[in-house]
Amino acid sequence: MSIMQGADPEAVEILSRDRLEGFRDKDDESDKVLVGRYLLNAAIAEALHPLLHAVEVVLRNRLNEAVSAKYPIEADLPDQYHDYPSWLDATAGPVTESHQKHVVEAKNKVHKELRRQYGPGLASARRMRTPGRLVAALPFSFWVFLFDTDYSGTRDAPGNFWPELLPAVFPHKKPSVPLNVIRSRLRHLLVVRNRVMHHERIHPYSAGKGLPWNPMTIRREILELLGWMSPRAEKLVGRFDRLPEVMDPLNLRYLRWTPWLF
Structure with a gap:
């Protein structure tokens, strides 16, 4: 059967044809099956969102605290920074030139939001920055970038951040877990986060579609990362996240096939 044979007009109203085809595994699958698979992915993405949010917030806060302690800035000495009294905006800070553009974009975002809330006069005041x-304002990708070799250096020449800051950022990590494991896991989660935010296919995996990691594996890796940084955060998020419920086989059978929609 060709792709367009048996097409369901109402299904195409819900999703564009290009997006709908991203959920096809076999040529003879009906649009109702594709929509069911889309809804399964929507449920998985919804359940993953709090987990991804938690790991992003905890990571950026711990990183910021650790780097701020290593590169302190005196707010009363404005020559040490451009606009914001932070290592992120320091005139001679640790952020590499290739990553400074992300800081500039974040500054513009903050300034635009301040102008919207307080007007141009107050928004320009330094005390608001x-x-x-x-x-x-900095995206998850920026914090993942900070684990690149630009900041980790080599065995003979350690970088500005790593491995020195590992005990501060991941105080509960086992010594046997190396930096490259953390880097690899964060890069995986960045891919997951981008697919979740753009409503792209996550599961089930097939050639060229979905992620090569099971959602429950993603959950386990997120909770483990949280545990390395904050066992309290791991416990809290693990207690309330809904992914096990979504991935329960009894629930999956209703999400895979949804004739009641049409």
């Missing part, structure tokens, strides 16, 4: 606003 707090490090916390800048930290929150």
Whole structure:
């Protein structure tokens, strides 16, 4: 059967044809099967969102605290920073030139939000430019970038951050877990996060589609990362996340096939 044979007009109203085809595994699958698979992925993405949010917030906060302690800035000495009294915006800070553009983008984002809330006059005041606003405006990808070799260096020449800051950022990590494991896991989670945010296929995996990691594996890796940074956060998020419920076989059978929609 060709792709368009048996097409369901109402299914195409819900999703574009290009997006719908991303959920096809076999040529003879009906649009209802594809929509069911899409809804399964929507449920998985919804359940993964709090987990991804938690690991992003905890990671950026611990990283910011650790780097701020190593590269302190005196707020009363404005020559040490451009706009925000933070290592992120320091005139001679640790952020590499290739990553400074992300800081500039975050500053523009914060300034635009301040102008919207307080007007151009107040928004331009330096007292409004707090490090916390800048930290929150930087995307997850930026914090993952900080684990690149630009900041880890080599065995003979350690980088600005790693491995020195590992005990501060991951105080509960086993000594046997090396930096490259953390780096690899964060890069995986960045891919997951981008697919979740763009409503792309996550599961089940097939050639060229979905992720090569089971959602429950993703959950386990997120909780383990959280545990290395904050056991309290791991316990809290693990207690309330809904992914096990979504992935329960009894629930999956209803999400895979949804004739009641049409």
